[in-house]
Amino acid sequence: xxxxxxGCVWSSLGSVKGHGDCGAExxxxxxxxxxxxxxxxxVKKPQPQMLKIPAANGIIERDETxxxxxxxxxxxxxxxxxxxxxxxxxxxEAIVEDEVTQRFSSEELVSWNLLTRTNVNFHYVSLRLTVxxxxxxxxxxxxxxxxxxxxxxxxxxxxIVGTTVVxxxxxxxLKNYLSEVVHLTCSRILVRALSGTIHYxxxxxxxxxxxxxxxxxxxxxxxxxxxxxxxxxxVGQVHGGxxxxxxxxxxxxxxxxxxxxxxxxxxxxVTKRLREHVADKNKLPILIFPEGTCINNTSVMMFxxxxxxxxxxxxPVAIKYDPQFGDAFWNSSKYNIVSYLxxxxxxxxxVCHVWYMPPMVRKEGEDAVQFANRVRxxxxxxxxxxxLPWDGGLKRAKVKDSFKEExxxxxSKMLVRNGSQGNLPAGTExx
Amino acid sequence: xxxxxxxxxxxRALAERTGFTSEQxxxxxxxxxxxxxxxxTIRKEDFDTIPDLEFNPIRARIVHAFFDKRxxxxxxxxxxxxxxxxxxxxxxxxxxxxxxxMDEERLESFRKEKLKFLFHMYDADYDGIITLQExxxxxxxxxxxxxxxxxxxxRAIAEGAMLEAASACMARTGPDEVYEGITFxxxxxxxxxxxIETKMHVRFLTMEAIAHCY
Numbered sequence: 001x002x003x004x005x006x007g008c009v010w011s012s013l014g015s016v017k018g019h020g021d022c023g024a025e026x027x028x029x030x031x032x033x034x035x036x037x038x039x040x041x042x043v044k045k046p047q048p049q050m051l052k053i054p055a056a057n058g059i060i061e062r063d064e065t066x067x068x069x070x071x072x073x074x075x076x077x078x079x080x081x082x083x084x085x086x087x088x089x090x091x092x093e094a095i096v097e098d099e100v101t102q103r104f105s106s107e108e109l110v111s112w113n114l115l116t117r118t119n120v121n122f123h124y125v126s127l128r129l130t131v132x133x134x135x136x137x138x139x140x141x142x143x144x145x146x147x148x149x150x151x152x153x154x155x156x157x158x159x160i161v162g163t164t165v166v167x168x169x170x171x172x173x174l175k176n177y178l179s180e181v182v183h184l185t186c187s188r189i190l191v192r193a194l195s196g197t198i199h200y201x202x203x204x205x206x207x208x209x210x211x212x213x214x215x216x217x218x219x220x221x222x223x224x225x226x227x228x229x230x231x232x233x234x235v236g237q238v239h240g241g242x243x244x245x246x247x248x249x250x251x252x253x254x255x256x257x258x259x260x261x262x263x264x265x266x267x268x269x270v271t272k273r274l275r276e277h278v279a280d281k282n283k284l285p286i287l288i289f290p291e292g293t294c295i296n297n298t299s300v301m302m303f304x305x306x307x308x309x310x311x312x313x314x315x316p317v318a319i320k321y322d323p324q325f326g327d328a329f330w331n332s333s334k335y336n337i338v339s340y341l342x343x344x345x346x347x348x349x350x351v352c353h354v355w356y357m358p359p360m361v362r363k364e365g366e367d368a369v370q371f372a373n374r375v376r377x378x379x380x381x382x383x384x385x386x387x388l389p390w391d392g393g394l395k396r397a398k399v400k401d402s403f404k405e406e407x408x409x410x411x412s413k414m415l416v417r418n419g420s421q422g423n424l425p426a427g428t429e430x431x
Numbered sequence: 432x433x434x435x436x437x438x439x440x441x442x443r444a445l446a447e448r449t450g451f452t453s454e455q456x457x458x459x460x461x462x463x464x465x466x467x468x469x470x471x472t473i474r475k476e477d478f479d480t481i482p483d484l485e486f487n488p489i490r491a492r493i494v495h496a497f498f499d500k501r502x503x504x505x506x507x508x509x510x511x512x513x514x515x516x517x518x519x520x521x522x523x524x525x526x527x528x529x530x531x532x533m534d535e536e537r538l539e540s541f542r543k544e545k546l547k548f549l550f551h552m553y554d555a556d557y558d559g560i561i562t563l564q565e566x567x568x569x570x571x572x573x574x575x576x577x578x579x580x581x582x583x584x585x586r587a588i589a590e591g592a593m594l595e596a597a598s599a600c601m602a603r604t605g606p607d608e609v610y611e612g613i614t615f616x617x618x619x620x621x622x623x624x625x626x627i628e629t630k631m632h633v634r635f636l637t638m639e640a641i642a643h644c645y
Contacts, residue, residue: 085631091493092526092633094483096462
């Protein structure tokens with residue numbers, strides 16, 4: 001009846017029905033062929049299902065319907081054109097609001113009140129309230145700040161002096177005891193300098209010697225918050241300046257593990273040194289932040305598996321800051337350390353909760369990544385944070401192409417499976 | 432909770448035109464500023480900073496849709512270099528959910544707008560027709576990550592789809608005309624009676640809902 005000029009191979013045939021039959025045969029065989037190829041095992045769902053706590057700056061409600069359900073439900077013909085709907089909508093949702101970028105900006109409270117640090121959500125309510133807020137600002141900057149600054153200076157000086165003095169002593173139990181005293185005292189002074197109110201829960205689970213303590217990371221003061229209650233061996237890179245001085249002084253008194261910048265790149269060296277430290281049951285527990293970067297305390301991002309390959313017992317700790325009194329998150333791309341410390345010291349207070357959790361060990365047949373995820377879930381559950389599978393490194397880098405390819409593979413697999421279901425009226429589907 | 436500020440007149444005009452509430456516009460404005468790093472306009476490169484979007488196989492097309500002059504209602508063809516907030520809202524309004532109180536006529540035009548947006552996504556050369564090649568291109572993007580799918584299968588799937596769409600519109604073409612592709616009218620016909628509204632919208636939360644949950 002009609003000639004369809006697609007430039008395709010069936011141009012010589014008659015009616016559409018005729019087309020359809022001949023075309024269906026070749027299509028059928030192609031689909032069969034394709035369907036028998038196993039692409040991969042363990043196909044991940046396109047969107048990880050997670051506990052969603054509506055974030056304060058969440059704008060949209062995301063549709064969590066998995067791709068299969070959404071696309072498979074449509075009639076065969078329309079679904080060809082409408083497949084694009086699913087990806088389109090996901091794309092739009094991502095443009096309006098994406099989960100990752102959200103985590104790298106400070107959590108904003110919905111309501112604005114006197115205790116609020118920032119005036120992003122400021123609504124002018126009345127003159128009286130504004131005046132009170134201004135008085136609050138003056139109190140914080142002119143009264144609290146100098147006080148805290150002095151305290152901090154005292155704390156840091158005594159830490160440097162104290163640890164240097166203790167470092168001169170010969171190694172022994174007296175040295176360990178004194179070093180503990182010095183570290184604890186100086187930590188406490190520093191925490192007072194920030195007006196920190198810390199609530200420790202489940203102290204019976206406190207990390208023991210020879211273990212590894214793992215916590216979520218929100219700011220540089222996480223370390224001070226934890227050392228306020230116990231002594232740890234810190235792990236980190238050697239810095240210059242004041243930080244370097246502190247590092248050099250403290251390592252004399254207590255065996256912290258400081259790495260040179262070049263050594264950090266060599267993962268085996270790092271693991272070896274940490275393993276040696278852990279093996280010695282007399283040494284203090286190591287403190288590690290496996291996320292690798294500061295997250296804004298509403299979620300826990302991917303844990304780097306390196307810390308979990310060392311072996312030994314892991315003591316997870318969850319730290320949750322109360323956002324009403326002060327925002328502890330350090331957005332290192334926006335603020336440098338000095339302005340960050342200034343902001344912290346001019347807050348009303350730092351209130352946080354620390355939960356010590358029962359120790360975990362790697363199970364038989366579990367690899368480092370699975371173990372890391374298990375620990376991460378436990379920490380997220382305890383702290384009331386959401387879990388995200390994304391890498392904290394996304395703060396600065398782009399997503400790997402492999403994620404995109406995953407989506408494409410899923411879609412094509414489904415497309416052909418649906419297609420073959422339609423074309424095989426009585427046949428079995430070889431999947 | 433602070434009392435509501437008086438809404439500036441431009442905002443009200445925007446709200447009327449695009450159908451968003453002033454709160455949603457404020458939130459979208461904040462998002463706009465986040466995306467363009469506090470410049471006045473957004474360019475294509477600014478969309479590179481969204482990790483979630485990288486996940487998406489038709490990312491390039493979605494970003495193009497933002498700059499497509501047809502969607503911006505500025506010209507029948509071409510791509511804009513950069514878009515301002517008003518343009519951003521215009522594109523966003525294609526994904527607005529339908530409201531309960533819309534009458535038949537508005538509903539119909541709403542639907543048509545959304546389908547037109549979709550049509551433009553396929554029709555990359557602005558000629559108003561989706562040809563086989565254009566459809567294949569989209570399919571390519573959606574599936575290109577799969578190394579096992581041969582070109583043949585892809586072609587077969589694409590041709591199958593076009594055949595079916597064409598058969599629905601057979602009656603229209605004259606006996607000597609060459610069938611070039613799917614026009615917008617045909618496209619509308621394909622979707623007659625099928626509910627696309629729920630598939631093509633993004634649900635915005637209202638501030639009250641958020642405050643309540645918090």
